[in-house]
Amino acid sequence: MRHAFVLPLREKNRKQFGTSTLAVRSGLALVLALGVAACSSNNSGSAAGSATGAATPRPGGTLTVDIASKPLCLDPQNNNSNGNTAISRQLVDSLTDQDPATGEPRPWLATSFQSDATATSFTFKLRAGATFSDGAAVDAAAVKANFDTIVKLGAVDAVGSSYLTGYQDTKIIDSLTATVTFTQPNAQFLQATSTAALGLLSPASLATSPQDRCQGRGLAGSGPFVLKDAGQGQQIKLTGRQGYSWGSSLWKHQGAAFLSEIDYNVVPESAVRAGSLASGQVTGVIGVDPQDERTLANAGAVELTRSVPGIVYNLTANTTHPILADDVVRKAITKGIDRAQIASTLLSPHYKPATSILSSSTPDYTNLSSDLAYDPAGAEALLDADGWKPGADGVRAKGGTRLTVQLVYPGVDTTSRNVLQLVQQQLTKVGIDAQLQGLALNQLAPAQNAGQYDLLWFGLTRADPDILRTAFAVSAKNRARLPAGNPLETALGDQAATLDAGKRKALAATAQQLIVRDAYAIPVYEQIQFDAFAPSVHGAALDASAQPELFDTWLAR
Structure with missing residues (x-):
């Protein structure tokens, strides 16, 4: 054929x-x-x-x-x-x-x-x-x-x-x-x-x-x-x-x-x-x-x-860093972010809260809004069960390690800075200390490539679900720093290998589910x-x- x-x-x-x-x-x-x-x-x-x-x-x-x-x-x-x-x-x-x-x-x-x-x-x-x-x-x-x-x-x-x-x-x-x-x-x-x-x-x-x-x-x-x-x-x-x-x-x-x-x-x-x-x-x-x-x-x-089609603005976790290697912490961050508040208070009616790692305008997008619901009580419960206990200042700690994560973003982007400041406040409420680091554009790319971040703020544009392979495949940018042979790698490779529209859509859905539900990336809002x-x-x-x-x-x- x-x-x-x-x-x-x-x-x-x-x-x-x-x-x-x-x-x-x-x-x-x-x-x-x-x-x-x-x-x-x-x-x-x-x-x-x-x-x-x-x-x-x-x-x-x-x-x-x-x-x-x-x-x-x-x-x-x-x-x-x-x-x-x-x-x-x-x-x-x-x-x-x-x-x-x-x-x-x-x-x-x-x-x-x-x-x-x-x-x-x-x-x-x-x-x-x-x-x-x-x-x-x-x-x-x-x-x-x-x-x-x-x-x-x-x-x-x-x-x-x-x-x-x-x-x-x-x-x-x-x-x-x-x-x-x-x-x-x-x-x-x-x-x-x-x-x-x-x-x-x-x-x-x-x-x-x-x-x-x-x-x-x-x-x-x-x-x-x-x-x-x-x-x-x-x-x-x-x-x-x-x-x-x-x-x-x-x-x-x-x-x-x-x-x-x-x-x-x-x-x-x-x-x-x-x-x-x-x-x-x-x-x-x-x-x-x-x-x-x-x-x-x-x-x-x-x-x-x-x-904008492609990957929504998100915080991608460096899973090789000890705190974010813990999927419980990543999932708690996902639950601790109020996306609707961000869109309604800092953005405008043109913007939408993220409902997947892909924007809703991207071919083969899958709606995962239920996985991205704001649930601060759920976030606290996850962290409690994982041994992260609140300190005197409200920041959680485990084994003498404070629950502090660094958020790297392009410093020239005032909208991103405003959004991340609100994210910082929201995460503080569940005991997570988020530190913001705005980098100049000529510093940002080297930091990305070297994995010098806990959480990386970015979005990528492309009107095809294969943009997920570009960002997350081990053979490509691998922003989440995942190991070779992981299930996401398999789904991304398989969707790139089939011309069958139905099969490709199902594989793209699997990839989105893995990224969101394992919190390799924490979607926040759709780019406009x-x-x-x-x-x-x-x-x-x-x-x-x-x-x-x-x-x-x-x-x-």
């Missing part, structure tokens, strides 16, 4: 809409947002302004966008944050795209694609005429060079290389046909080819060092925008690419992007970002904090929101991508991974 995907390049255009801000605030739900207030009842995560007389897209103009933090790496293949991808996604095309409404793969650089029955061989037919911004052709040799290089990068490109687990080779059938083979089944690979992590770079770019690519030096993709100036990471400028004509089949128009330029400015203070948009100093903000939503709504900003634009901005969208998609964006002037 062969699984074939052969679709016309424009079979399904991504829908846009031009509703007013009042309509944007109407509370209609996006498919996949599952209850999150959104911009319209269409499925694409799109937004448009309502400027008078702006009925027809107009090319030209500069979109000015404030972002929260300096990108650590502009190379989409060497990336560790959604903030980085928000920029690098504009620079590279992928072999496929993913329909936000259905999760199905759609043509992009590949006009057709198919897998064999064992999910070990995938063949892509490339469209003719696509080129990288340095003039090199997007051909089968370039596909091979990209996948070969990502595998060689290994730990440097931990996300991309995890998508290529078991990679054997890419065979060049002809100049526009490539067959990618694996030594083991890799059912998630087609979806992976839609991500920015497997976005294609020119062979010349691949020959440069990872450090140079991160700084934007020699970075040439085939995307609708090119990097004009990296600005030492503080001001990044992209320009629309002349002659571009090979966009995703999900995009609304053909040809080049409408925008002439996108200027990103790093502004760490959320209130300043919101104020700049409200006052007209910029035309967009990527990443709106909950406390600033009202400011932008009052200013008439157009909101673009989507529940919340961007905002001036009313003059039309056609912005969020893709299946909730990343900004600006190809169809245009400005009323």
